[in-house]
Amino acid sequence: MIRIEPEPWAAMVAHARASYPNECCGAMLGAIEDDGKTVRQAIALENAFEGAQAARYELRPADLLAADKAARERRMDVIGIYHSHPDCDAYFSATDLQNSCPWYSFVVLSIQKGEFHHANCFLPNFDQTEAPKEELFY
Amino acid sequence: MAKILIPTPLRQFTAKQDSVTVPGATVGEVLAALTTEYPDLRKQIFTEEGKLRSFVNVYLNDEDIRYIGKDAAPAADGDTLSLVPSIAGGTH
Numbered sequence A: 001m002i003r004i005e006p007e008p009w010a011a012m013v014a015h016a017r018a019s020y021p022n023e024c025c026g027a028m029l030g031a032i033e034d035d036g037k038t039v040r041q042a043i044a045l046e047n048a049f050e051g052a053q054a055a056r057y058e059l060r061p062a063d064l065l066a067a068d069k070a071a072r073e074r075r076m077d078v079i080g081i082y083h084s085h086p087d088c089d090a091y092f093s094a095t096d097l098q099n100s101c102p103w104y105s106f107v108v109l110s111i112q113k114g115e116f117h118h119a120n121c122f123l124p125n126f127d128q129t130e131a132p133k134e135e136l137f138y
Numbered sequence B: 001m002a003k004i005l006i007p008t009p010l011r012q013f014t015a016k017q018d019s020v021t022v023p024g025a026t027v028g029e030v031l032a033a034l035t036t037e038y039p040d041l042r043k044q045i046f047t048e049e050g051k052l053r054s055f056v057n058v059y060l061n062d063e064d065i066r067y068i069g070k071d072a073a074p075a076a077d078g079d080t081l082s083l084v085p086s087i088a089g090g091t092h
């Protein structure tokens, strides 16, 4: 179970809308507690995919490292990654799965015609063969 | 001796420590010492053939080890190693 607080949620939606018709991506910072995960801050990261970004995103590892440092300084942890699907539903695609990492929760925001539509969260497995849904509250 | 920053989801394999200091004169030795001390971490980072998993990047301070000699990159006292995943995706 993952809960996104209102402030980071608003930042994620704003980032996804501003990036439309391209995909956006970023890191979610917060804490993992006994009763679930809580996202307290979202950090927008640059989509580093070289080529058309309407249907692709890529995180630069150096940017993720910087986000991890920022999290540690704020006594939080990187607990998830978010990205948007412009004019597509919030599923976990084959490309998402093949380039995922089992260490994090993956939130996908569906942006339809420039507006937020719905979101889902996924937990990819080790072998990058499956990503079951994680219950998401926002 | 180098410090390794442990990503949140891997701390369950390091007795909840967010960083671990282990001996080693090179990046390869440090990673070997880390996974010897915390064997459950091994399959998180390495394949069965002992290669780094495709989604794992190792940074020595702020540098990707692929560009500074990989496993052979020297690790000095006070250096920090980070494990950073490769992440990408798309709609298809």
Ligand SMILES: [Zn+2]
Pocket: A083, A084, A085, A091, A092, A093, A096, A108, B089, B090, B091
């Ligand atoms: Zn996607």
